[in-house]
Every structure is written in C-alpha cells, then in structure tokens.
Amino acid sequence: MSNNILISNKGPVLSVVVPAYNESVGIEKALTEIISILFSCKVDWEIIVVDDGSKDDTYQKVCRLAQFEPRIKAISLSRNFGKEGAIFAGLEHATGEAVITIDADLQHPPVLIPDLLEKWQQGVQIVHAVKRARSQESMEKKARAYCINKLISGLGGININNSSDYKLLDAEIVDIIIHQLPERERFYRGLTSWLGFKEEYVYFDVDTRQGDKSKWSFLALLELAITALTSFTVLPLRIVTILGITTLVLGITVASEAIWSLFTGQAVSGFATTIICLLIIGSFIMISLGIIGEYIAKIYEEVKQRPLYLMKASVGFDERIAEKSLNSEYKRSAMR
Structure with a gap:
C-alpha cells in the first residue's frame, strides 16, 4: 500500500460499521484497536457504531470517544432490532467508497482490515472474511454452528460455510443492498453471497471474545437459519x-x-x-x-412494510442527513 494517505473528495474512503448490543465492557478496547489499524492503512476513514438498543451504557461510551475523535459516529436505535437491522442502519449511513462490517467483540480481528482493503484496491467488490479455525469456541458452539451452516448451505443453495458478517463491500454493492433489495427479513451473509459480482475470500482464526458471553442463543441461531432458508429457497x-x-x-x-x-x-x-x-x-x-x-x-x-430500524439518537452526523435517514423507511413505504 502507498505511504500517502488516500483521500476522497466525496467523503471518507473507508467506512467501518460496528453493530453493538450490550458491549459496554469491551467497546472502548475494540474501537481503540480498530482505530490503530485504520491509521496504519493510510486512508481517510470513519467508524459508525450502531447501538442496537443496548440496556447498558454502550452508546454513552461511544459518544465520549466521539468527543475526542470526530471520525467516530454513533447511532442509537429505539430498541433491539437485531443484528441484521443494525447492520442495515450502518450501511445506510455509511458514506465511504468501501464499507467494512465488523463485530464489536473483537472475535473479528481488526488486523485483517488492511488485507480486506488491499483486495478492494485491486478491484474486488466483495471481500468475505471466512473463519479458518474456531479454537477459542466451545465444542457445543462449534457443533451448533456447523449444523446450522450445513443446513443453510445444503438447502439454501448459498455457500456460507464458516462465513461471518466480517466483510468489505464496495459502495456500489452497498447501494444495491439498500435500494434494490427491498425485503424486510434479511440475512446479510446470504445476501452478499447471492449478489455475485467480483468476490474473494480472506481467512482468519476466531479470537477470544471481549466482554461477557455471546448474545447468540441456540434459539436465536435457529431463527436466523429459518430466515436464511425461507429467504433463499422454496x-x-x-x-x-x-x-x-x-x-x-x-x-x-x-x-x-x-x-x-x-x-x-x-x-x-x-x-x-x-x-x-x-x-x-x-x-x-x-x-x-x-x-x-x-x-x-x-x-x-x-x-x-415496517422499517428495519428506528433511530432515537445519533452523534457525528449532519443533522439534515440524520433526519432524512430516520424517515427514509417511511418515505419509501409511502412511494410504493
């Protein structure tokens, strides 16, 4: 990568979307690590943290960090809409020429960001980060993930084996997901695999989770699997x-x-x-x-036709843009 900082006239080159739900314990460490990696990438960037109706002070901690680093932006949803809704909210607010989605618990290693960015600079429009090893996860969680991934891949006709929500999308792909895929029941991993376009893979080992235990229960994973199956196959x-x-x-x-x-x-x-x-x-x-x-x-x-999310507060966004985003779902529904 070049030693010169890559800057776009239209806005940041890279947007990093971080969905977060009750991540108060580890959110500051996660953002610190992500920022340190972004500085090494030599590109203009922004971070968008989407607080998915957390019951702790996740949003307040992000707001405090935003006071010292204006490129950190935050969105607080009115309630817990689920990870799919939080990711969509982040994508809709992202202004970068490329967008990376990454979890807030550091199981998606930020050190992989330069590799994702390098693939994009080579012309790849979708870069999937795929789990190579789950050494930090329990046998129960490994077995659960294996069965559900095989079920979705086998019946759904899309390959999501060991895939994750850790991805880089070109702005063109983000625009397609927001404006040309109108479904409300979304499965982000499946949609990005279904799109086609030029895509490549990078591999990573799952790191130890920061903070408390995972928010994903077996029933939540089963509901996600049902959504994936009914969204992609009959x-x-x-x-x-x-x-x-x-x-x-x-x-x-x-x-x-x-x-x-x-x-x-x-x-x-x-x-x-x-x-x-x-x-x-x-x-x-x-x-x-x-x-x-x-x-x-x-x-x-x-x-x-209910909106995928409702936003109750935001930090770091232009007031006009925030208001427009808040009502965008309703406006699109009225136009149909």
Missing part, C-alpha cells in the same frame, strides 16, 4: 410434497395388504397397523403445516 415447501407422496405410498401399501387379506380369507390387519399409519400421517401433516406456516409468517412480515 425447497422446504417441496419437502411437503415429498411427505405427501410418502404418505400416499404408505396408504397404498396398507390398503393393498387389507384387500389381499380380504380376498384370501385371512383376518384383516387391525388396530396396531391403523394406529401406526395414523400417527405417521398426522406427523407428516403437522410438519407440513409448520413449514407452510413459516413461509406465511415471513410473507406477513414483508407485507407489513
């Missing part, structure tokens, strides 16, 4: 058809046995067989209704 709906065909084959088999027994003068198979068939058919029906229900629920969320 294969689960086809499973309903497969279950129906299986039930039909089972019914024909049992009916054939009953008819054969009747014509040969044997006793017709009775209670146990009937109960087993009813249990199997009932299970298939309930599973099918559950799968269909998940898709209907996602349709319901989409048609409501």
